[in-house]
Amino acid sequence: MRTYKRNRYRWEDDELKNASGSLECTRIKHPLKLFSAYACVQGSAWIRDGSGEPLATSYHSKFLGTVDYIWHSEGLIPLRVLDTLPLDVLRQMNGLPSEKWGSDHLCLACEFAFATDQMGDDSKR
Numbered sequence: 181m182r183t184y185k186r187n188r189y190r191w192e193d194d195e196l197k198n199a200s201g202s203l204e205c206t207r208i209k210h211p212l213k214l215f216s217a218y219a220c221v222q223g224s225a226w227i228r229d230g231s232g233e234p235l236a237t238s239y240h241s242k243f244l245g246t247v248d249y250i251w252h253s254e255g256l257i258p259l260r261v262l263d264t265l266p267l268d269v270l271r272q273m274n275g276l277p278s279e280k281w282g283s284d285h286l287c288l289a290c291e292f293a294f295a296t297d298q299m300g301d302d303s304k305r
Contacts, residue, residue: 259291
């Protein structure tokens with residue numbers, strides 16, 4: 181089993197306070213009922229964390245981690261997602277962008293289906 185080094189980059193106190201409004205904040209919540217497409221579709225442990233999110237969606241000189249998500253409401257069902265690159269492949273690149281990859285963010289994509297009416301009444305469509 182592979183083990184990965186912890187990310188060496190940590191948020192500075194002023195960065196954390198600017199982003200969240202508090203130095204003690206570790207999660208930001210909102211009242212919207214949104215779900216992560218990647219967390220809803222099964223994926224490989226080589227490229228996903230324990231909650232199903234990609235291990236990395238961005239990689240540059242100060243950061244390797246996940247900052248990008250695809251959010252959806254209850255009316256959509258994620259069918260499949262585009263997998264990101266494994267961490268060992270990203271580390272071999274020594275950061276992004278590169279000649280092959282034009283951004284420091286990896287592409288995320290999801291195919292969705294519309295959820296059927298919960299009452300079974302399709303006559304409203």
